[in-house]
Amino acid sequence: MLACKYHTPTGHHAGWLSFSGLLMAMLFTLSCQVAGDEDYLTYWCATNTFEIEFARQIVIEWNQDTTHLPVRFQPVPSGQSSEEVILAAIVGKTTPDIYSNVWPGVIEQYREAGAVISLSRFADLDSMLTSRLPPSLMEGFRSPDRRFYQVPWKGNPLMLFYNAGLLEEAGIKQIPKTYEDFFLLAPKIVVDLNGDQHPDRWMMDPNILAEWWQRFFDFYTFSIAATGGKTLISNGRAQLDRAETYEVMSFFRDNYMAGYFPRSIFQEDIFLKGQLAFHVSGPWMVSYINKYKSPEFRYGITKLPVPRHVQGPVHTYGDPKSIVIFSTTRHPREAWEFIKFMTSRANDRRLLAVTSQLPLRKDMISDPLFRDFFSNNPQLRFFAEQIPYVAGTDHTIYLQEIFDIISQEFDAACIHQAKPVEEAVADMQIRVATLLEREALDEKTKGR
Numbered sequence: 001m002l003a004c005k006y007h008t009p010t011g012h013h014a015g016w017l018s019f020s021g022l023l024m025a026m027l028f029t030l031s032c033q034v035a036g037d038e039d040y041l042t043y044w045c046a047t048n049t050f051e052i053e054f055a056r057q058i059v060i061e062w063n064q065d066t067t068h069l070p071v072r073f074q075p076v077p078s079g080q081s082s083e084e085v086i087l088a089a090i091v092g093k094t095t096p097d098i099y100s101n102v103w104p105g106v107i108e109q110y111r112e113a114g115a116v117i118s119l120s121r122f123a124d125l126d127s128m129l130t131s132r133l134p135p136s137l138m139e140g141f142r143s144p145d146r147r148f149y150q151v152p153w154k155g156n157p158l159m160l161f162y163n164a165g166l167l168e169e170a171g172i173k174q175i176p177k178t179y180e181d182f183f184l185l186a187p188k189i190v191v192d193l194n195g196d197q198h199p200d201r202w203m204m205d206p207n208i209l210a211e212w213w214q215r216f217f218d219f220y221t222f223s224i225a226a227t228g229g230k231t232l233i234s235n236g237r238a239q240l241d242r243a244e245t246y247e248v249m250s251f252f253r254d255n256y257m258a259g260y261f262p263r264s265i266f267q268e269d270i271f272l273k274g275q276l277a278f279h280v281s282g283p284w285m286v287s288y289i290n291k292y293k294s295p296e297f298r299y300g301i302t303k304l305p306v307p308r309h310v311q312g313p314v315h316t317y318g319d320p321k322s323i324v325i326f327s328t329t330r331h332p333r334e335a336w337e338f339i340k341f342m343t344s345r346a347n348d349r350r351l352l353a354v355t356s357q358l359p360l361r362k363d364m365i366s367d368p369l370f371r372d373f374f375s376n377n378p379q380l381r382f383f384a385e386q387i388p389y390v391a392g393t394d395h396t397i398y399l400q401e402i403f404d405i406i407s408q409e410f411d412a413a414c415i416h417q418a419k420p421v422e423e424a425v426a427d428m429q430i431r432v433a434t435l436l437e438r439e440a441l442d443e444k445t446k447g448r
Contacts, residue, residue, distance in 0.1 A: 041335055042096035043073040046321075047082065050355035051075075051101075057350065058342055069334040076101065090115045095326035097335045100342070102150060102322045104141065105393045105400075111149050112397055116324045120147040122336050132343060134362040134388040136229070141322065144236075144395050150322035151339055152360045154351065156282035157386040158221045158316050160305075161289070164298040166201070166277055175302045179251050182305045186260045189277045203260040204278045205270060206252065210411045212403035217280055219410050220403075221317040222248045224391045225304040229315035232402065232432070233394040236440055240406075241429035247307045249421045252414040263415065272297065280304070282319055283358060283383040301382045318390025320360060345369060358383055398435045405431045 045055040055073045063070050079085040082101055089095040090113060102110075110116045119125050125148060129138060133152060141152045162175065170188040174181070186203050193200040206218040224230070226244040233239060255261045262270075271279040272293055279285075289299060303314040323342070325335045341347065345367075348359035352373050364370045364384050374381040393399060405428055413424035 039069060039331070041069055041071045041098060041329075041331055041338060043071050043098040043100070043338070044076045044096040045073060046101040047075040047078070048355075050357075054351055054354040055100075057354065058347055062338060062341060068337070069331055071338055090326075093328055095328045097329040097331060098323065098325055098338060100153060100321070100323045102324050104150060104152075104320055104322050107150050107322070107324075108143065108395050108397045108399075110324065111143055111145075115327055116149045117327050117329070117332055118147045118149055119151065119325065119336070121332075124340075128340055128343075132348075132359075132361050134360075136388055137318075137360060137390070137392075140231075140392045141320075150324050151343060152320055153323050153343060154321050154357050155360050155387060155390055156284065156319035156358070157383050157390050158217065158280055158282050158304075158319060159382065159386060160302050161271065161279045161281055161285060162300050162302060163271065163274060163277055164300050165296070166274060170277075175300075176305050177303075178308045178310075179247070179305055180308060182251075183254070183258075183260075185277075186255075186258065190258075190260050199259055199262075201275050201277070202262050202270075203255065203276075204280070205266075205276055206261055206280075208263055208265065208411075208415055210407050212400055212407045215403050215407050215410060216317055216319070218252065219248060219406060221280060222251065222304060224315050224317050225306050226310060227315075228310060228312060229389065229391045231391055231394045233396065233436065236436055238429055238432040238436055240432055241425060244307070245425050245428075246421055249410070249413055249425060252410070253417060253421055256415055257417060283356065283380055286379045287356060301379060303386075313389045315389045315391055316386060318360075318387070318392055320390070320392050349373070352380075356380060358387060360387060362388065396436065396439060398439055401435055402432050405435075 043055065043059065045051050052075055059071045059073045062068055076082045076099070077085050079088070083103070083106060086095070086099065086102075090110070095115065107116070129148070129151075137152060141148060141150055143149055166189070167175075170185075172185055172188060176182040176185055182203065189201055189203055190199045191201060192198060207214045220232075223232070223244060226248050227242075230239065230244075252261070256263065269292070270276045272289065274297070286301075289297075293299070304316060306314055323339055325332055325339070329335050343359070345361070346369070348361050348364075349369050351357055351359050352370065356377070358364075358380070364387070365374065365381065370384075374384060394402075396402065409419075409424040409428045412418045413421050419427075
């Protein structure tokens with residue numbers, strides 16, 4: 001059964017759908033369908049103006065070749081979230097042929113509902129993926145049945161932004177690379193400037209809200225970094241009860257206890273106001289900062305701090321988005337040909353130029369086709385260099401429930417110190433394992 005869950009394009013908001021909301025979205029989606037029997041492909045893109053422009057350009061170019069089945073595109077219709085509209089379209093069997101803003105965390109729900117086709121039916125899928133994707137990313141997008149139901153398209157690696165001026169003012173010359181470095185710097189940053197006995201500056205600002213999706217920007221990203229790119233599940237089993245989980249949880253707990261992280265929600269951007277040394281965000285933050293920063297504000301981008309024992313490249317959460325072909329299509333082969341065109345080397349370069357979003361493509365830094373873009377956009381080069389060292393999410397229909405559990409235990413142990421880290425991690429492991437056992441039993445029952 002397809003659960004009513006959703007996730008926004010950048011992962012910043014999520015929740016449960018009400019029946020009335022689902023019905024309204026379904027009716028709206030039905031009304032947006034293009035009538036007629038003419039053969040063409042329908043393509044839905046994201047709603048931001050940059051991706052709409054990218055879609056417009058590639059569709060014009062595609063349709064200029066009259067040997068192609070023509071494509072008609074539109075932004076995904078408006079709703080509480082794009083996933084709500086897609087869910088409604090799945091229920092009403094009014095999905096487009098192609099959709100390019102899929103959060104991989106919902107793929108298993110779509111697969112279970114029979115809503116997307118297996119791309120493994122196409123003989124050139126493997127060659128297409130291996131020519132484009134860094135080898136380290138391939139398996140992360142393969143479903144448990146060993147097939148691919150998505151084409152990994154773009155990513156938003158989460159990295160650490162820092163206030164260069166504030167660090168210099170505090171006499172800090174080295175960016176922290178380990179948790180120990182981070183704590184050594186904190187007393188120089190977190191100070192009471194106005195004498196009211198409360199800090200006026202902080203080290204970092206994890207969100208204190210307990211919504212499940214917030215944990216992608218703190219616990220999960222730091223866990224990916226601490227484990228060298230490992231996710232939370234391996235061979236269907238929960239892997240939360242490990243040394244790195246204790247280290248990550250203790251890192252956040254100790255920072256909250258020391259007052260280095262604020263227990264507040266601010267209505268203004270305290271990073272741009274100069275009250276924050278570090279902030280975790282993705283490449284979208286670059287254009288935002290450049291647009292709204294004061295002339296004297298200087299910043300940099302670096303990798304996340306990790307436990308001292310971590311060796312090799314620092315990994316992070318990649319916040320990827322994928323492309324799917326819905327099972328309602330009458331033209332799977334033609335849809336596949338359009339996706340290959342859309343993800344070509346030339347159109348990946350176009351994606352960068354038009355949207356400043358990063359394709360999941362290997363060797364961009366060394367590829368001459370991309371050289372001028374990164375020369376003109378050096379801040380985005382940091383994110384491009386990180387692409388081979390990102391991780392996505394695990395394949396399970398219970399992903400939101402798992403992150404609900406993580407968020408509850410994170411809130412109790414780290415933010416409010418209502419229970420020891422050891423107890424929180426143990427409870428996390430048991431509760432997640434129970435969910436995965438239920439999923440395995442359901443799969444076994446279906447197999448009968």
